[in-house]
Amino acid sequence: MITSATAAELVDALRAVIRSGKAVQQHAYLHEQLPPGAVALLSLLHREGEQRLGRIAERLDVDPSVISRQVAPLERTGLVRRRPDPDDGRAGLLAVTADGARYLCAHQERWAELVATALADWAEDDAEALIGGLRRLTTDIRAVRTLVTP
Structure with missing residues (x-):
């Protein structure tokens, strides 16, 4: 410990x-001309596919109201689309558009270039160890969150 x-x-x-x-x-x-967290939202939709706003909020560990605020500019700019949920017409399903996927790809490439430059003298094993440690940290913090939620 x-x-x-x-x-x-x-x-x-x-x-x-x-x-x-x-x-x-x-x-x-x-x-970025998008709200903070918008790239995480786009990335989640790109990786996991179409889903409800509440599920996105759960996956990103934020309140649904935060996702609502992020979705509006993403819809206006054509990076995300919403359609009625066929299982529940009151709910909507959000998905990344082709423009959203292109935007996300360009954004990720810029950040990957930056990180690769910053870590140019790191060994691949060191970077992989850091990735593993950060993933473990994320999992463990998410697990303890349930202990402190009122």
Whole structure:
């Protein structure tokens, strides 16, 4: 089991990574005209296919109202489409469009280039170890979330 001091250092390190990513995103090369989190929404729809707003919110660990706010500009720009759910006409199904898939691909390529440049002196094994650690961390944090939810 890790110590409280190590856990605090990990939290600080994760916050620094997030701040660094946001700073890079402010650069014109990666500047987004979409709301924060929209790329995660597009990525989920591209990877997993058409689904209801509530399911998307659950998968992205956010409130459904957050997804509603993100979907509106994605629909306006033609990156996402909504259609009635054939099983429940009151609900809608969201899917990424061809334009949305192209946008997502270009976005992911830009970020992959940036990360590859930043990690140019890393060994492939080190990067794979980090990926594994981050996936494990995500799984474990999601598991503990149920313990702290009121």
